[in-house]
Amino acid sequence: MSLRLSCAWISILLILPGLSHGGKLLVVPMVGSHWLSMQEVVEKLSQRGHEVVVLVPEVSWQMETTQAYKVVTYPVRQTLEELDNAFRECIDVHLTEKPFPLNTLAMYKASVHAFNIFFGQCKDLFRSQETLRFLNQSGFDAILTDPIFMCGTILAHHLSLPFVFFMRGFPCNLHFSASQSPSPLSYIPRLFSFNSDRMTFFQRVENTLISLLELDYCNGYYAEALELSSEVLQRDVSLTDLVSPAAIWILRFDFVFEYVRPVMPNMVFVGGINCAKEKPLPKVIIDFVFEYPMPVMPNMVFIGGIHCGEKKKTLSQLVVVPMDESHWLSLCLLLVALSQKGYQIVTVAPEVNSSVEVSAHYTLKRQVAVEELLSHGSIWLERADFGVEYSMPVMPNIVFIEGMNCGKKKPLSQCHDIKLVKDSDRFP
Template identity: 85%
Template sequence: MALSLCCAWISILLLLLPSLSHGGKLLVVPMVGSHWLSMQEVVEKLSERGHEVVVLVPEVSWQMETTQAYKVVTHPVSQTLEELDNSFQEYVAVHLTQKPFPLNALAMYNTSVHVFNSFFGQCKDLFRSQETLRFLNQSGFDALLTDPAFMCGTILAHHLSLPFVFFMRGFPCNLHFAAPQCSSPLSYVPRLFSFNSDHMTFFQRVENTLISLLELDYCNGFYGEALKLSSEVLQRDVSLMDLVNSAAIWILRFDFVFEYVRPVMPNMVFVGGINCAKKKPLPKEIAPSLLNCGHAISLHNVCELEGWDFSFLFQISLMLFDRLMESPLNLINKAKNNILNKNIRIKLYLRHSITSGPRRVGAGLRFKRQILAGSTI
């Protein structure tokens, strides 16, 4: 009896002891720019939890600062930062130009292919760097985390035979739902470039169906260079579905409740709140006024500030609306467009929260094409 009781206590103590574990070795292939800002939070947390994290980036990139939290490995590229800036500014300019359908869709598609090919040139340079590939093969990584917008990390994961995790907002042709085999009813879920809502007329549903039939074709054209490179690297014919449908986990940077309701797979994780993980204090010049404003703020006479620099104005507006979203405002009515100058307009609009909590306010900024030449977006 005493022996049995002693064995029981020993078993309980063993269960309460911390288990022995070891961190994994993770290769991260991010997409540069704003996509990296959200992924960086995840990468730093993984490093804090004992995982060895290696971030692979091109020598020429945006917003890729060195840090002690993880190791950064660069690979040589043939492009300059000015070339990347120019291609992206052309991309932004087309998206801010209003055209009727289908001219808007064709213009956005062509400029998207152009900017994709510009950035995908860095991926080609990666596979030309035998020294970098040798290092990656010999490092013994356990998994790969990537933003698949440009497919470079996906191709690399197949090349290294590593399980891979997607951290993304979505694909342009609904692949993030089609590859995991999630339903997207054409009568309910509008396709990209249709600009329809979930309440469609008969002719809008016909239009939606026609667009869905073309989705895989225009995605094959969009990722044409990626498919060509993947076939060369993997020594076999590769389709888009072949590249993406074997993802182990899909981490999606949007909120499920703001999307069209549909069944999703167990390996799809929604982390929309991660986009707001980093917070910065307001500038000292405007912080006291906002903190003591009570329940309302009135912005006026802004159109007289013709001397304001665009980049400063853009940063101030973003910080202002970040602060408004944190404040306990019950309701902010829709405001008319405030003309800041001939190139910039700011529009306030209500953002309804399906979950509990107060209504939230957002901001829409519209820029005319002329300003892009002197801005740093």
């Protein structure tokens, strides 16, 4: 659905100007993982009859080519090792623990440094006169770009072409402010404020202060891009001047997971479009290694080690300390499934109980002290649903599985011969 929606909006932009069968689209993607989502849209547009040309640097990440579209490369001075080192340094700073505000300043400085390294490829594009000559003579109808590095945006202004954004968002709320979307500070929390849409007075004051700093944050982050755009366009431009003329904003997130807010009619939400090529999960995903405890939201499930191929750990023996009666009925289904997959289950229960029964799927032992077992629990499977609970931070090894006890549902019994009794009859 998201893929068809993206292609429909871009097709309208390409077809309407000339009323032709198809248009000619120039794609300026961002390297790396951002391209993996955009590639699905590009291939679908090519299948619909549009002529698609993808402009990429000679040195890039994850930029695999296919016969579905034409690829044009331009020379750059950076090596792949330089790009890797810049990205690795940025990640290392984000994972280093420092007190506030040293951690924020260090992350900001590292992000700016990484941006400047990657943006050097955009500078090389405008140094390549041969590439610019080809782009000017090709007669493109529009540009599709991920604006996080601003290169495609600057090129669209240089070629005087309408452009479409395919993005997740700017860190400084620019995707809403530049598109003139209303953004009331009273119930629209700013990034990094960690507030909800229901704020106290002091949280609203904090939200306002953050909003005042957002533009300065982005101006410093995009200083190199603003300098290049002024040089290329021969005039002074601001970030708002660069991004506000976007014809369509295709936002790669889902409004269901965002706070309610007004948006402009040319903003299209396509959350989940990067899941077009889904891959089956490995059979064993119980390898969990947590570096340090941290609070997360209840809808976040950690499956560490899933990317490690065949080098996964498997469980050989599992000790279960259940609660008696109805709680056991849900847990029993899980134990049977694990036993069928080859795990040896040892259930610790009191000799006198009402529900825990001996089974061929698990071994039953006497009750022991459970305090130490509980405090060192590796995974907590909570029979609750975050959708109907109050928002609260939870540990990353807590997984919500509400509805599991509905596996063996029984029909409701029918009530017969129910008579209404009046109060006058009950109390004469």
